[in-house]
Amino acid sequence: MPYLDRTTGTDLSDIKIYYEDYGTGKPIILIHGWPLSGAMWEYQVPVLIDAGYRVITYDRRGFGKSSRPYTGFDYSTMSHDLHELILKLELEGVTLVGFSMGGGEIAKYVDKYGTSNLSKLIFISSIAPYMLKTDDNADGVPASVFEDMKTAVKEDRSGFLKGFGENFVNYEQNIERVSDGQLDYNFNIAAAASPKGTLDCIDAFGTTDLRDPMKTIDVPTLFIHGDADEIVPLKPTSEAGHKLVKDSDLKIIKDAPHGLYLTHKEKLHQHLLEFLNG
Numbered sequence: 001m002p003y004l005d006r007t008t009g010t011d012l013s014d015i016k017i018y019y020e021d022y023g024t025g026k027p028i029i030l031i032h033g034w035p036l037s038g039a040m041w042e043y044q045v046p047v048l049i050d051a052g053y054r055v056i057t058y059d060r061r062g063f064g065k066s067s068r069p070y071t072g073f074d075y076s077t078m079s080h081d082l083h084e085l086i087l088k089l090e091l092e093g094v095t096l097v098g099f100s101m102g103g104g105e106i107a108k109y110v111d112k113y114g115t116s117n118l119s120k121l122i123f124i125s126s127i128a129p130y131m132l133k134t135d136d137n138a139d140g141v142p143a144s145v146f147e148d149m150k151t152a153v154k155e156d157r158s159g160f161l162k163g164f165g166e167n168f169v170n171y172e173q174n175i176e177r178v179s180d181g182q183l184d185y186n187f188n189i190a191a192a193a194s195p196k197g198t199l200d201c202i203d204a205f206g207t208t209d210l211r212d213p214m215k216t217i218d219v220p221t222l223f224i225h226g227d228a229d230e231i232v233p234l235k236p237t238s239e240a241g242h243k244l245v246k247d248s249d250l251k252i253i254k255d256a257p258h259g260l261y262l263t264h265k266e267k268l269h270q271h272l273l274e275f276l277n278g
Contacts, residue, residue: 018066022049025052070196094117103241153202214244218246224250229258
């Protein structure tokens with residue numbers, strides 16, 4: 001299996017990042033959400049390959065088949081993992097696609113490494129630019145919500161993940177679109193992740209302010225979000241990001257939950273391909 005070997009970073013230990021690389025053509029890197037892995041993209045990968053793209057997925061440190069260090073779950077370190085993967089694969093003109101927490105890696109990557117090696121950016125159900133409710137971010141999520149999430153992960157991670165998985169897809173409203181098997185599959189991926197990584201990433205996506213980095217984005221950018229997202233509110237994230245990124249586009253999918261890559265695949269794929277091929 002292919003791995004990126006990392007021997008630098010805040011953890012000061014050997015880190016292996018698992019990735020998969022398929023297809024030919026212009027490169028696209030798909031960055032998964034929390035608390036899943038690159039396996040979440042199984043319905044998008046073949047669509048993009050069939051459209052003529054080279055598609056790379058990887059597992060964030062602590063998740064999937066990647067190493068499980070005890071530290072390093074901050075956006076600076078995780079975006080450096082992404083940077084090292086791009087260097088290893090000698091990619092040029094890359095399109096980065098970040099789902100949910102993955103949007104943070106994209107914004108931090110731009111902050112640290114610029115856009116000279118990037119072609120386009122796509123934020124899907126993304127947490128960027130800023131989730132936390134503050135005096136100057138009134139539409140954000142109260143800090144208590146993230147603290148409650150951390151408490152739940154510490155006390156009953158599996159129980160929390162089960163309920164989170166149902167809210168992830170607005171299960172009661174999408175029972176015809178999401179099978180029990182898919183819910184179980186997502187749960188198994190999430191439950192297999194590093195408990196410490198699962199916990200620490202809440203601070204990363206919940207409290208990291210990425211508004212300034214978003215202002216520096218100067219490549220074509222697309223935001224896609226569902227208007228029924230109960231996990232990541234639309235206003236302080238994709239709507240705010242769209243306003244910060246000059247000449248960006250925003251596609252809002254009606255009645256779509258956070259996990260729209262499962263429930264609204266056809267509409268998502270339409271928006272992706274229109275933007276990528278444009």
